Amino acid sequence: MIPIARPIVDDEEIEAVARVLRSGILAHGPEVEAFEREFAEYIGVDYAVAVSSGTAALDLILKAYRIRHGDEVITTPFTFIATANAILYQGARPVFADIDPETYNLDPDKVLELITPRTRAIIAVHLYGHPADMKPLREIAEDHNLILIEDAAQAHGAEYMGKKVGSLGDVAAFSFYPTKNMTTGEGGMVTTSDKKIAERIRLLRNHGQAEKYLHTELGYNLRMTSIAAAIGRVQLRKLEWMNQRRRENAETMTKILQAVKGIEPPVEKPWVRHVYHQYVIRVTDSFPLTRDQLAEKLRGHGIATAVHYPRAIPDQPLYKSLGIDCPQGCPEARRAARQVLSLPVHPAVTIEQAKTIAETVKQIVEG
Ligand SMILES: Cc1ncc(COP(=O)(O)O)c(C=O)c1O
Incomplete structure (x- = not known):
């Protein structure tokens, strides 16, 4: 079975972890600081703050900006x-704007319609590794004095108009979960060029400790371990190669799939560099099988697939129970949830396998 995700971890990571274990410094220390410096430099920002997960990164960002009950955050x-739960953690209200059907990312025009006096921030997600349309979002944020947050959990190394994601808004959150473009096992990172926010996140991730046993505010333990940082440093050095492999696999599959009736392969806008965290096709109504039937057939051919994501967030039982729906109805998000299918694209997939995956989809229709 070709799996839908597989981290590329080898002797280098194993040796880096062994070195940390032998050093005796297992929690926060020089390894974490080195990872932060290297990540900040790679993204092109002044500061990077390592944390325990991507969720922790988002949570700490919203806390650092003092988003709270009564505030609205558009996402x-x-x-x-x-992404949305981080808003709920603050007691604030997520306001969902519909997506662009081509890139599956926030539609800036839809965001604009939803701004109220209570809106404090916008969280743009670079879904599947394709950057969100940050220029108009930046303009909207500036015009309405809103904080612009990037959820770059799926887009390490992606670029928008020549700049890396993570450097395009006021602040950004990355995840290093094992399925991501680079991993630390569990882990996350905040990137920003705002010194005050970086300092505040450092404080909040470590029990609000300004000096040893001097606690100036309510903080948390959301630190990254040295073991995770050691893995991350090796992974960061491999990231360009791994992203390149994803891009080659994507190109191989798109060449074949663009000729298959009823299948819409992913789009890469001319002003971005897509890093294909996921390679997501749309199985439209003119395809002879349903999305789920196609997934089942592919499984029969030894190809694992996944659906990212089968429900729009307001259709999750949690959000239904809270009565948080889409003010605009979110027809595009709901249509995407019915039609998207992720095919294996990760760097452990060979070009030959990528060809086989796409050819198999083609043969399933053509018989
Ligand atoms: C878009 C997005 N945001 C946030 C997260 C949360 O990251 P983590 O799993 O590291 O907490 C993830 C990944 O899991 C994600 O895909």
């Missing part, structure tokens, strides 16, 4: 649940 209904 996409078509993302992993963590």
